[in-house]
Amino acid sequence: MFTNENKFNEPIFSISTAARILNISVHTLRMYEREGLFISFKNNSNQRLFSQSDIERIQCIRTAINEAGISISGIKTIYSLIPCWKIKGCLEEDRKKCDAYNNSHVPCWSYEHKNFCKDKNCRECEVYYKYSQCGAIKELIKSISR
Ligand code: SF4
Numbered sequence: 001m002f003t004n005e006n007k008f009n010e011p012i013f014s015i016s017t018a019a020r021i022l023n024i025s026v027h028t029l030r031m032y033e034r035e036g037l038f039i040s041f042k043n044n045s046n047q048r049l050f051s052q053s054d055i056e057r058i059q060c061i062r063t064a065i066n067e068a069g070i071s072i073s074g075i076k077t078i079y080s081l082i083p084c085w086k087i088k089g090c091l092e093e094d095r096k097k098c099d100a101y102n103n104s105h106v107p108c109w110s111y112e113h114k115n116f117c118k119d120k121n122c123r124e125c126e127v128y129y130k131y132s133q134c135g136a137i138k139e140l141i142k143s144i145s146r
Pocket residue numbers: 084088108109110113117120121122123125126127128
């Protein structure tokens with residue numbers, strides 16, 4: 001049975017449709033992906049498909065760039081500060097060897113992980129789909145500092 005959440009997360013839009021909905025070019029959309037601002041879903045034919053949730057994420061990125069004046073590097077830095085090690089409960093010894101824990105330039109899902117996150121599908125990880133969504137980072141910081 002399909003719930004509203006299923007529909008929201010179902011990848012159904014082609015890249016050209018997504019670009020049209022977002023009123024940006026396919027080139028820009030690909031550039032955001034290369035920069036690690038979002039992770040696209042690819043079907044068996046390696047075709048990128050976008051869900052409504054992806055569209056809203058990218059809309060939020062566009063607002064940050066166009067209205068708040070945050071650069072792409074700035075957005076990547078903000079994502080890199082999400083404490084994925086805390087959310088995923090990584091062990092102290094794993095943290096010491098983890099690029100995502102030790103650097104603050106790019107989101108954790110941009111690294112090629114050798115340890116804990118190796119072989120994980122980042123698109124299905126809560127750090128990506130939950131905590132890096134619009135507004136979620138601030139709520140996360142509030143919950144940690146409570
Ligand atoms: S699985 Fe991917 S998104 Fe999740 S914490 Fe690891 S690198 Fe980050």
